[in-house]
Amino acid sequence: MEEKVYGFPKLNEPAPDFLAPTTHGPKRLADYKGRWLVLFSHPADFTPVCTTEFIAFAKAHEQFLSMNTDLLGLSIDSVHSHIAWVRAIKDKFGVDIKFPIIADLSMEVAAKYGMIQPGASNTSAVRAVFIIDDKGILRAMVYYPMSNGRQIDEFIRLVQALQTSDKNGVATPENWRPGEKVIVPPPGTTEAAEKRLNEGYECIDWYFCRKSL
Secondary structure (H helix, E strand, C coil): CCCCCCCCCCCCCECCCCEECEECECEEHHHHCCCEEEEEECCCCCCHHHHHHHHHHHHHHHHHHHCCEEEEEEECCCHHHHHHHHHHHHHHHCCCCCCCEEECCCCHHHHHCCCCCCCCCCCCCCEEEEEECCCCEEEEEEEECCCCCCCHHHHHHHHHHHHHHHHHCCECCCCCCCCCCEEECCCCCHHHHHHHCCCCCEEEECCEEEECC
């Protein structure tokens, strides 16, 4: 029997297209054109780690929306299972899940995004997060093991950093937060390197300069 081969998306290329049923009706990637999208998968409904993650995403939903960013969950469960789980979270934890969840029973979306990894799980989507920009380009992806939950604030921070880099043509240092200094891209020629230290930036060396926005 031929082993099924799953693809993996590539950074800075168009995100894989999809059309899928969700708890908010059919959704396709094109629906999010002009907005950023955080697409994230979880192994299964009605599991404790996934429940904690969905509660955290729900609590951060308004902040994502304020950043022109939508949330879209996914697991290999049915729409009815998703609806029941969302209702249970609201009933037991008092948290309303207002973003859609893809029902990927066919595993088509999961396969396109490399969410099915035989070394980790053959029948469930691993914990994966994909950040897609407002032009439909995949900008970041993170995979987690089945056993450990994600830290949602990091995805807020990463979207903020990516949007800041795009807007200002800069890079951001480790654990950068809005309002902190950014990194000026290093010069690409010896002539530019000679000039860099006198261009008014805060420089440690010719290749390492920061500025405030």
